[in-house]
Amino acid sequence: MLIFELSRPGRKNPSQAPASQPEADDIPAHLRRAGKPLLPEVSEMDAVRHYTRLSQKNFSIDTHFYPLGSCTMKYNPRGAHQMAMLPQFLARHPLAPETTGQGVLACLFELQEMLKDVTGMAGVSLTPMAGAQGEFAGVAMIRAYHAARDDTARTEMLVPDAAHGTNPASAVMCGYTIKEIPTDRDGNVDLAALRAAVGPQTAGLMLTNPSTLGVFEQNIQEMQKIVHEAGGLLYYDGANLNAILGRVKPGDMGFDVIHVNLHKTFSTPHGGGGPGSGPVGVSERLLPFLPVPIVAHDNGRYRLVTEKDLPQSIGHLSAFQGNTGILLRAYAYARMLGGEGMRRVADYATLNANYLMAELKKAGFDIAFPQRRASHEFIVTLKSLKEQTGVSAMDVAKRLLDKGFHAPTTYFPMLVPECLLIEPTETESKQTLDAFVAALKEVLDEAHANPELVKTAPHTMPVRRLDDVKAARELDLTWKAPAA
Amino acid sequence: MSIPNNLKYTKSHEWARQEADGTVTVGITHHAQELLGDMVYVENPAVGRQLKAGEECAVVESVKAASDVYAPLAGEVVAANAEVADAPEQINQDAYAAWMFKIKPANPADLAGLLDATAYQALVESEAH
Numbered sequence: 011m012l013i014f015e016l017s018r019p020g021r022k023n024p025s026q027a028p029a030s031q032p033e034a035d036d037i038p039a040h041l042r043r044a045g046k047p048l049l050p051e052v053s054e055m056d057a058v059r060h061y062t063r064l065s066q067k068n069f070s071i072d073t074h075f076y077p078l079g080s081c082t083m084k085y086n087p088r089g090a091h092q093m094a095m096l097p098q099f100l101a102r103h104p105l106a107p108e109t110t111g112q113g114v115l116a117c118l119f120e121l122q123e124m125l126k127d128v129t130g131m132a133g134v135s136l137t138p139m140a141g142a143q144g145e146f147a148g149v150a151m152i153r154a155y156h157a158a159r160d161d162t163a164r165t166e167m168l169v170p171d172a173a174h175g176t177n178p179a180s181a182v183m184c185g186y187t188i189k190e191i192p193t194d195r196d197g198n199v200d201l202a203a204l205r206a207a208v209g210p211q212t213a214g215l216m217l218t219n220p221s222t223l224g225v226f227e228q229n230i231q232e233m234q235k236i237v238h239e240a241g242g243l244l245y246y247d248g249a250n251l252n253a254i255l256g257r258v259k260p261g262d263m264g265f266d267v268i269h270v271n272l273h274k275t276f277s278t279p280h281g282g283g284g285p286g287s288g289p290v291g292v293s294e295r296l297l298p299f300l301p302v303p304i305v306a307h308d309n310g311r312y313r314l315v316t317e318k319d320l321p322q323s324i325g326h327l328s329a330f331q332g333n334t335g336i337l338l339r340a341y342a343y344a345r346m347l348g349g350e351g352m353r354r355v356a357d358y359a360t361l362n363a364n365y366l367m368a369e370l371k372k373a374g375f376d377i378a379f380p381q382r383r384a385s386h387e388f389i390v391t392l393k394s395l396k397e398q399t400g401v402s403a404m405d406v407a408k409r410l411l412d413k414g415f416h417a418p419t420t421y422f423p424m425l426v427p428e429c430l431l432i433e434p435t436e437t438e439s440k441q442t443l444d445a446f447v448a449a450l451k452e453v454l455d456e457a458h459a460n461p462e463l464v465k466t467a468p469h470t471m472p473v474r475r476l477d478d479v480k481a482a483r484e485l486d487l488t489w490k491a492p493a494a
Numbered sequence: 495m496s497i498p499n500n501l502k503y504t505k506s507h508e509w510a511r512q513e514a515d516g517t518v519t520v521g522i523t524h525h526a527q528e529l530l531g532d533m534v535y536v537e538n539p540a541v542g543r544q545l546k547a548g549e550e551c552a553v554v555e556s557v558k559a560a561s562d563v564y565a566p567l568a569g570e571v572v573a574a575n576a577e578v579a580d581a582p583e584q585i586n587q588d589a590y591a592a593w594m595f596k597i598k599p600a601n602p603a604d605l606a607g608l609l610d611a612t613a614y615q616a617l618v619e620s621e622a623h
Binding site for chain 2: 421424427482
């Protein structure tokens, strides 16, 4: 039900309407609308009930365990929201002079410093507005680096086949062609294939470590040697930084550039709940190319570094300084944790994943890489269940909703058939993990005893199985008013 | 598994068929559509485009994933199947009837270099582990 469908002509919400309307006659006549916009006419109570009801239909981290692999759906602490919403932060205009914004600039500067420290990078820019923009910025810096050395023959970006789809997309956006590197049976990048792929055409390698297969690249030192000796740079996709936070620094692994998803690792709101933020960090040789503005601290004052100071910068990625409200939440989160707390994040993210993996194995599930220790996430494959019962990973995911759990990531990575990618994060208790195992075990039993029940799930949600094929084939995103 | 003997195949799961008029018809295999699931979108190359062998030249998108389609051999695109672009589910219904585009090969002998049905069958089995 849309709020437009609740609309009744003449129903108003006068208590919050302005008493008088400004004339707006300084706007040229041809730019003013002729008729009134079509807005829903509802009472204040109708509006409150409508949106409250919608919020109750949500599956969210505030209501349910949300083990969506590769997304790091951890709790967003209220303290971080509270700090970021101090009236002095909210009222600050991005064009106000630096002299009146020393406080917010100090927070951003310290966040840069903390991200440098925890990633082992020489410089950080906070401006990218999302992970994908961070990736774009990172690859654009690799390109700028090679171009500055007149090394224009480097036209190819190497991307392992386990990578997030955004990696090849970002590289193509920067004008590179993609060469895909296969994965070996243990889930590592195939070293022989990497050796064969590098050459004078190699711009770099984009790597997620731990990978989307939920395992740490065991040959990372050898890999960085192969790529660097060929003259390429190493890009670290920070999607899975949660697994190693405070324990292993991408800089120490030899990476030249990294993006961090603050909405994952630094617990800012995620998905539909808030804008993303994808700061980039670089090694010494990429410092001149960082996107601006960056916050500098000299002579006891904070100031914004612009193209004037950094003429080789890849430039601006947004109108101002990135998603400042999100950056402040990440800053508050990092300050609440401290160095010791960040190490605990990685420890418990990993412990929770390995505990869950061991319990699910005991419960009869097939683990995709049973010979490997999980990082912060792991993969269950339901290939044999599908063969035995016809119940697919999607069916199991839908049935989990009935049991009060958000589904794990399904059908990604595509290397593993009928897969569930499960990431519990560090913020869940043993009791929650045990309840999740029990629910999955119930679904497994149901799949054998009564496959139809699972195939037709969900049964208790506000909507049943959606026809995603029809939705994609006949895309229709606009509500149309019925003829008056 | 459906792998007709009269077609040639690529490692990237395209099929190619020699036509009497010298052109080569291209589509994606039954196995490929099975992996991708319900097709929702097909983008074909423009007629007249010159393709290099192995070049990304078309896109198929399912509810699960978007996937590039590669030119099995070099040549010029001489036809694109508008019907399959309008109704991508045709690929799910019969992957070998739902052709995507036709190439006039730069070198007709290139077709012999592609995989035959036996070799493609072996490839599919090896990928399944």
